[in-house]
Amino acid sequence: MIAIAAVLGAGVGAGLWLVSRAVRPRPAPLSAVFAALDRPAKGRYSLDEQGSELLGRRLGRTAIRLVQATGTDLGRHEVELRLTGRNRARHALDKLIGSVGGIGVPLLVAAGLGSMGVRLPLFGVLGLSAGAGVAGWILPDLTLRDEAARRRRAFRHALSSYLDLVNVIIAGGGGIQTALYAAADAGDGWAFASIRRALDRARLTNRSPWDTFAELADQLDVPELAELAASVALAGSQGARIRASLAAKADTLRGHQVAETEAAAESATERMTIPVAVLLFGFLLFVAYPAVQQITTVSGPAGP
Numbered sequence: 001m002i003a004i005a006a007v008l009g010a011g012v013g014a015g016l017w018l019v020s021r022a023v024r025p026r027p028a029p030l031s032a033v034f035a036a037l038d039r040p041a042k043g044r045y046s047l048d049e050q051g052s053e054l055l056g057r058r059l060g061r062t063a064i065r066l067v068q069a070t071g072t073d074l075g076r077h078e079v080e081l082r083l084t085g086r087n088r089a090r091h092a093l094d095k096l097i098g099s100v101g102g103i104g105v106p107l108l109v110a111a112g113l114g115s116m117g118v119r120l121p122l123f124g125v126l127g128l129s130a131g132a133g134v135a136g137w138i139l140p141d142l143t144l145r146d147e148a149a150r151r152r153r154a155f156r157h158a159l160s161s162y163l164d165l166v167n168v169i170i171a172g173g174g175g176i177q178t179a180l181y182a183a184a185d186a187g188d189g190w191a192f193a194s195i196r197r198a199l200d201r202a203r204l205t206n207r208s209p210w211d212t213f214a215e216l217a218d219q220l221d222v223p224e225l226a227e228l229a230a231s232v233a234l235a236g237s238q239g240a241r242i243r244a245s246l247a248a249k250a251d252t253l254r255g256h257q258v259a260e261t262e263a264a265a266e267s268a269t270e271r272m273t274i275p276v277a278v279l280l281f282g283f284l285l286f287v288a289y290p291a292v293q294q295i296t297t298v299s300g301p302a303g304p
Contacts, residue, residue: 060089067092077141079221080148091140098136103129151190153260155222158191160253163228167246180209194220208233224253 067074072095074088081091106129110120165183170176184196198212213229216222228249 057089060087060093063092063096064088067095077144079219080144083148083151083220084144086144091144094140095137098139099133100136102132102134102136105129106132152220152222153257154189155191155194155220156224156253157257158187158189159222159224159228160250160257162187162192162195163246163250163253167250170246177209224249 064074074092077088077091081087106125110125113120162183165186166179169179169182174182181199184192184199186192187195194216198216199209201207202209202212210229210233213225217224217226217229228246231246231249
């Protein structure tokens with residue numbers, strides 16, 4: 001009983017400490033202030049929408065404070081969050097919901113079984129609850145990383161098509177900048193939309209397109225786009241022939257796509273053998289159990 005009381009007291013104390021850290025006001029970081037200034041103004045909407053948005057912002061800020069109170073740095077996921085279109089508040093809420101759900105579900109199951117007369121060991125339930133809470137805390141990071149990796153692969157696929165379009169337009173007699181803008185307008189999807197936004201930003205700020213491509217490569221963590229920026233910069237500043245380099249880069253990207261597809265197919269084939277092996281093991285166990293039971297019963301010690 002003393003150990004149980006100590007564990008419960010420690011959990012309550014940790015919860016109160018996290019709540020106090022979350023409620024305590026903190027100054028907004030300078031990056032968040034600049035991001036709020038750069039955010040475009042929204043149109044008019046109803047009072048209910050204003051109230052729901054205000055509640056969502058407060059809930060998101062509270063979730064961020066709770067997550068940061070544990071010592072977790074949400075800034076290290078900034079590239080993945082930007083790539084997947086999420087924000088820190090959404091990611092913090094996912095982590096809190098996963099952790100609380102992981103902690104609460106085993107306790108609720110144990111309480112339900114206890115009400116039916118099935119008693120489970122307390123330390124086993126607490127250990128399972130703690131492990132599920134840690135898994136629920138880590139799972140959003142893993143899913144965010146996987147989704148960001150899928151988005152990067154999709155961007156690389158779109159980038160190879162974009163390079164082919166640029167190469168075709170240059171072969172038709174267009175200039176390098178004309179080819180860049182026209183090829184970006186010819187495609188759909190978020191990858192082409194990102195390229196179009198980068199080119200529009202370059203046009204509005206009177207900068208070269210390859211500079212914005214380099215910035216977009218840093219934002220999305222796509223090194224192939226940085227290589228494209230270097231090639232386009234070479235063509236725009238020194239007048240080098242660009243068609244051959246663009247064609248080679250597109251072929252390289254397609255080769256990487258084929259290699260990734262083959263690796264994914266081989267991995268799926270290997271994973272398909274796991275359920276077959278489990279079914280075979282269960283079948284052998286089902287067939288061999290009566291014989292083993294009979295042998296152990298016959299060879300056992302005889303009664304008096």
